[in-house]
Amino acid sequence: MTGKGGTGKTTVAAALALSLAADSRHVLLVETEGRQGIAQLFDTPPLPYEERRVAVARGGGEVKALAIDVEAAFLEYLDMFYNLKRAGYALRKMGAVDFATAIAPGLRDVLLTGKIKEAVTRRGKDGRPVYDAVVVDAPPTGRITRFLNVTGEVAGLARSGPIKAQSDGVMAVFRSPQTAVHLVTLLEDMPVQETADAIAELTAARLPVGSVIVNMAAEPLLPAASLSRTAEGRLIGADLLPALTAASVHGGVEVADGLAAEAVEHAQRWVAQDALRGEVEALGRPVVELPLSVTPIDLGTLFELADRLEAILTTEAAA
Structure with missing residues (x-):
């Protein structure tokens, strides 16, 4: 889920997670920007770097949330591929993690997207995926293509080895039918233009574009x-x-x-x-409209939006 800042993409991502979790399904809601926006929406303490349940959906479904911490993901990466967990802690104390991600910004996105890919492909003892869906509250439209297109970001970092293999695995998931990049917009000039630009960039990068979600649509x-x-x-x-x-x-x-x-x-x-609204429809993607809420966003409002999204998604699937 992406969108220009201020369009409500975090709220829509949370509502989508609730709608997908209906009828006993298990969904992971991932935050990538460190703002703790998901914790605020679900009125929970700040999320640690672990998957925690934040809501129970209709029919006994479950939404877990994860706020990805770049340093923790880096330590996990070192342990997974190089068996260097202790060395990683030493690097963290020295500030080397911040230094590495500062001089190589693409590395940060590799770590974030790698964790997402791991959650998507993780399987339980029965061989089935642990999660029925993973919803990502991703960076805004101005950065979304660079964030998802980790192969391009990694080209200057490594041409072989674990980092390259990791990025290739991530792109295999992101470019597969498992993935859809949904864009949230408002009926305002700048958000609509950024949505159009992002669709063009995502399409050029061969990343699958899903629906355009018009948020906070007011009735006359x-x-x-x-x-x-x-x-x-x-x-x-x-x-x-x-x-x-x-x-x-x-x-x-x-x-x-x-x-x-x-x-x-x-x-x-x-x-x-x-x-x-006509310009949005001309983008050639399915369009979903969510109504403007006259009350502050709380868990009740999220469930109302989830019901609206579920009805629309069910209709689209049937079509």
């Missing part, structure tokens, strides 16, 4: 028949005054003029958003 407060007229500024206070007077609303012309100005602003904003 005015009747459809009067929206265009109002957006053109052809509504004035005198048009509203008789109805306000009949409803015993005090304030006279001043209140009527203020309400008319607000109505015009709302209608113009709605018409502009509706035009952007």
